[in-house]
Amino acid sequence: xxxxxxxxxxxxxxxxxxxxxxxxxxxxxxxxxxxxxxxxxxxxxxxxxxxxxxxxxxxxxxxxxxxxxxxxxxxxxxxxxxxxxxxxxxxxxxxxxxxxxxxxxxxxxxxxxxx
Amino acid sequence: xxxxxxxxxxxxxxxxxxxxxxxxxxxxxxxxxxxxxxxxxxxxxxxxxxxxxxxxxxxxxxxxxxxxxxxxxxxxxxxxxxxxxxxxxxxxxxxxxxxxxxxxxxxxx
Numbered sequence: 766x767x768x769x770x771x772x773x774x775x776x777x778x779x780x781x782x783x784x785x786x787x788x789x790x791x792x793x794x795x796x797x798x799x800x801x802x803x804x805x806x807x808x809x810x811x812x813x814x815x816x817x818x819x820x821x822x823x824x825x826x827x828x829x830x831x832x833x834x835x836x837x838x839x840x841x842x843x844x845x846x847x848x849x850x851x852x853x854x855x856x857x858x859x860x861x862x863x864x865x866x867x868x869x870x871x872x873x874x875x876x877x878x879x880x
Numbered sequence: 881x882x883x884x885x886x887x888x889x890x891x892x893x894x895x896x897x898x899x900x901x902x903x904x905x906x907x908x909x910x911x912x913x914x915x916x917x918x919x920x921x922x923x924x925x926x927x928x929x930x931x932x933x934x935x936x937x938x939x940x941x942x943x944x945x946x947x948x949x950x951x952x953x954x955x956x957x958x959x960x961x962x963x964x965x966x967x968x969x970x971x972x973x974x975x976x977x978x979x980x981x982x983x984x985x986x987x988x989x
Contacts, residue, residue, distance in 0.1 A: 798977075808976075874922065
């Protein structure tokens with residue numbers, strides 16, 4: 766089945782530690798996105814990438830980093846500079862092309878907590 | 881400023897139609913109306929989207945008013961598995977997807 770796989774489902778970070786969240790898709794989508802969702806709040810965009818080896822900062826990129834070395838993969842690193850990393854992290858992907866109105870499809874998220 | 885207004889909660893009996901309203905009075909000409917739903921602790925699931933014509937797919941129907949300032953998502957025969965938070969959002973493509981607080985739909989036996 767085609768889809769977006771996020772791992773791990775739950776992740777714990779110690780103070781001062783960097784952690785990497787995995788996102789893999791087999792939908793052949795060009796664009797990939799990382800969002801953060803906090804309780805009772807909507808989505809906030811961290812980073813997005815429309816093509817391999819290129820990515821742009823979203824609204825809350827500070828304390829996060831990404832890479833896009835392969836079309837299928839868009840890992841997110843939460844660095845120690847991110848002072849409030851506890852949240853639900855969602856990865857999404859979408860097609861690109863002349864028709865801009867392609868929906869974003871989401872993985873099932875990674876819940877990050879601080880020890 | 882909220883881009884959309886949705887009722888915080890709605891109830892529906894299993895097997896009946898669920899009609900979820902959304903006001904998006906500031907929608908721009910380039911934006912489509914998208915609907916997603918999210919079951920607790922899962923990622924959002926895409927349902928349907930439309931520009932100005934009514935749309936139907938295997939999951940739901942979308943009715944958009946002529947002035948495009950509001951829309952209604954219709955689940956024709958709600959099941960218990962349709963219990964979720966439903967979000968409507970204007971979306972232009974290649975941009976940030978934003979959700980408001982959504983509507984918590986509870987489908988009961």
